[in-house]
Amino acid sequence: MGKRSLIAKRMDHVPFQAIRAVGEEVAKLEKQGKHIIHMEIGRPDFDTPAHIKEAAKEALDQGFVHYTPNYGIPELREAIAEKLRSDNGLEVEPAEVIVTVGTIEGILMALMATLDPGDEILIPDPAWTSYQHCVRMIGANPISIPLKEENGFKPRIEDLEALITPKTRALLVCSPQNPTGVVLSKEELEQLADFARQKDLLVISDEIYEKLVYEGVKHHSIGSFPGMKERTITVNGFSKAYSMTGWRLGYVAASKELIGAMVRIHQYCTVCATSFAQKGAVQALRGPQEPMHAMIKEFDRRRLRVLDYLSQIPEVTCVRPQGAFYMLPCIKSFGISSAEMARYLLYEANVALTAGAFFGQYGEGYIRISYANSYENMETGMQRIVKALKALKK
16 A cells, blocks of 8 residues: 655645745855846845834834734724725725735635635736645636737736636736736726626735836726725735835735635634734834835836846847836747746846746746846846847847
8 A cells, every 4th residue: 555645736736936946046156156136036125114113113112012903903904994095996994904914815815715626716927926826725726817918918808708617706916017017007907897897706906016106107906996896805015115025014905705704714824914013014004105205216217227228139029017126028039948048147147037937828938027126236237138148149
């Protein structure tokens, strides 16, 4: 009789994140004395604003170190509800908010609370890979919506129509998007909302990059459209806009029915978000916003400079990003895979990037550039990339 595996079968479809493997490879090169420019990391390179840190420190000094309510401290939930009403047009009460341990917990809670094994959810491709693997972890099936460069990396309703089956339960939306930096317009989101209503789909809307928009572009929340509140779970957090990635703070907002299901998962999983970190988050929302605006202005400066460098390489095309801090240039003309290109640039140019295939099948042929690094490092990195690609073409 053979030995029974100790690992659940569903884990066969949940790989280690490829981006972490890149990090290990980079660390090895740095240990050898190589100067690697990091353009693979999806986190702001700025410090958390001082007034947010001071609020957390004060909470610690006052002994605010114990469990909080599962939903989060009332003060923070009220601040989130106020923010969603004023910024996003979402009529949300504090009772319709849960503070989560990072945005990804909010995504996982939303999926677990709404999808049964065998259910299908439509997910943009390319997109942040956690979406697909979280779906697989709960036994549901992610169905890729092809986002193509010729369509501006935006979903087409005809593609969605072709993917619908009796098992389709939900649609995931992310705008501004990782890895393309694309922002969906109000009209494009309204089309998705119409589709969701017609097909009776739940919508999970990841809005973590909402504040990082450029060129006068405005972010819109799909849950604010008519008939969408009861069928939309809005997921957001503090990591990107306030440079609080290590604080691990996010939130979900939805109808009381959906919140009631999600909080039960939260209770048995993480219990509550870190107490003193929540006090800092209150100040993030209610305190000065100037540090955030200054950070966004600097990201915009870098964005334009990276586009300038890419324009120097005739073989490379790139959809102009208007949000987040990423862009996804096409490298198909070089005749090698995205993983091979990322490896080439790491070893020949000493620049760490992310292969497009990491973000899904439709990401193949592209590389993701993150400009969440200093302007000086970005300049050095892009000079190296341009030089290496010109040499490769020769």
